[in-house]
Amino acid sequence: MSLVVTTPYRENSILAIARAADGESSLECFYTTLYFAGAQPWASRLPVFGRKIGAELGRRAFPGISASRIRTVASPEELLHVLARRMVGRKLPPVSNAMMYWVKKRFAQGVASRLPWQAADCLIGMYAASWESFREARRRGLLCCLNFVNSHPADQNRYLRELAGLRGAAHQELVPPWVARRVEAELEAADMVLVPSRFVAEQLRRRGVPEEAIEQIPYGVDLSAFHPIVRKPERGDSFVRCLYVGQMAHRKGIPLLLQTARSLVGMPIRFQLLGPVVSPEVLENLPENVEYEGAGLPERVAAQMRQADLFVLPTLEDACALVVLEAMASGLPVVTTTHAGSGEILEGGVEGFVVPAGDRAALREALIHLAEDPGLRRRMGEAARKKVEKAYSWETYGRRVLDALAKRKERPRSARSRGPIGAEPTS
Known part of the structure; x- marks a missing residue:
């Protein structure tokens, strides 16, 4: 044909x-x-x-x-x-x-x-x-x-x-x-x-x-470009790095993420946002524990994922966000929503957590659970990598x-x- x-x-x-x-x-x-x-x-x-x-x-x-x-x-x-x-x-x-x-x-x-x-x-x-x-x-x-x-x-x-x-x-x-x-x-x-x-x-x-x-x-997912590193370098801080990659948009749940981050100020978790701006108003008045790092080419995204501790995509609507698969391939536990088509790949509690779209309390609970348990993050990240290796190239x-x-x-x-x-x- x-x-x-x-x-x-x-x-x-x-x-x-x-x-x-x-x-x-x-x-x-x-x-x-x-x-x-x-x-x-x-x-x-x-x-x-x-x-x-x-x-x-x-x-x-x-x-x-x-x-x-x-x-x-x-x-x-x-x-x-x-x-x-x-x-x-x-x-x-x-x-x-x-x-x-x-x-x-x-x-x-x-x-x-x-x-x-x-x-x-x-x-x-x-x-x-x-x-x-x-x-x-x-x-x-x-x-x-x-x-x-x-x-x-x-x-x-x-x-x-x-x-x-x-x-x-x-x-x-x-x-x-x-x-x-x-x-x-x-x-x-x-x-x-x-x-x-x-x-x-x-x-x-x-x-x-x-x-x-x-x-x-x-x-x-490109399994050669997105992969975990054997040993992450020592950092000069004790914060858990929570990475978001995607458009700065209402559709991706950025206002919800920022509200959640603001409620976690004072806890040892920092949020890094990477991606193009679609709706500038969503980035107004960022909480002190959030940093917007601009857009990035795939190589930069892959590098940031290898340095992160967990990945979050609080999307309100997404056919099948590739960043979820890329984060899984990078060995990260993932928190996403029921309106992310790629969330269907996750088994809740095994490779990450899938929470109801728009539910700030559920999103906050999942993030705290992962931030406070490094062993759980490691186990989920390893399970995520194994899953995409089997069937998602x-x-x-x-x-x-x-x-x-x-x-x-x-x-x-x-x-x-x-x-x-x-x-x-x-x-």
Whole structure:
């Protein structure tokens, strides 16, 4: 089976699929944006912003995927988005967010315009970045697979309103109505909807997606990049280091985490926050036992995890947060919530604790329990590493997706068709 894989940004699960397909010579084409093979070294030497440009291009390198298979579309649009994010992203998050969705639409349009020259059996596309390419792929008889990496828009907005208290329709973390309509159209057009967790699969069932269209496969982790160290160096303090990695956002439960941290001032526990800022207001008035350390590339994240004592992700909504698997691979006990799809991988009390989303008392109790018991932290961290080693590599994930696609392709069109694609979603 020959595949066309498309993504407007670097996303680990779809890269794993592309690598697996390329490894067995079934990758017809990999569409992305703002990709320039071999440009990072010379870009980094530019006298103005060279280091930042080089870092951005480095993020768009794709080891394990043949450069001859990679095509770039919508690069000018993505460049504008990157500049907007760098210049006004923190001050005007809605502007950067609106541009992100605009780039996804332009990307899907660009892929669709090139598809007639591709000979393939299946097109795999990303959430909110695939409707136009699906329409063209369906016209040509290709199998369409939607990589559904988020919650359903209606559920994401519901959790943000109910648990984070966001009101109105203008907040940058809420999915805009026109984007929600695009996602609904993509769901309608897809032959297969790839989801990483039961948490998301159940949302889609409730929203009317047929059971036979849903394929649930949990994510993997880079076991070589994320690993524990044999012996942590001696530190000059006696604090337990609790690490959070992710967006600084209401959706990730940052206000809840800071409230919990404030209640633990005076106890020997310190919180380190690492990740990009989505909603600046969540970082106002940090407690004295919390330090925000900025965003970080994967290498920095891995290094911080090796130095931490435990990991926390108090998310209010997360399809399957990779940072949970990365923390487990790093030998850390994890505290997360029932609304984190990756929390389904944890056995409560064995590799960490899974607490109800939005429950500050339960979150506080779990953190205290781990902070006060170094033996428990060690046992849980060892159990976490062993669990991901057994079944949660990206190679395993990629192979499972290709197997699922092959089985779907073997079905007669009448058994998997969901009818003609609907009208273009209005924006």
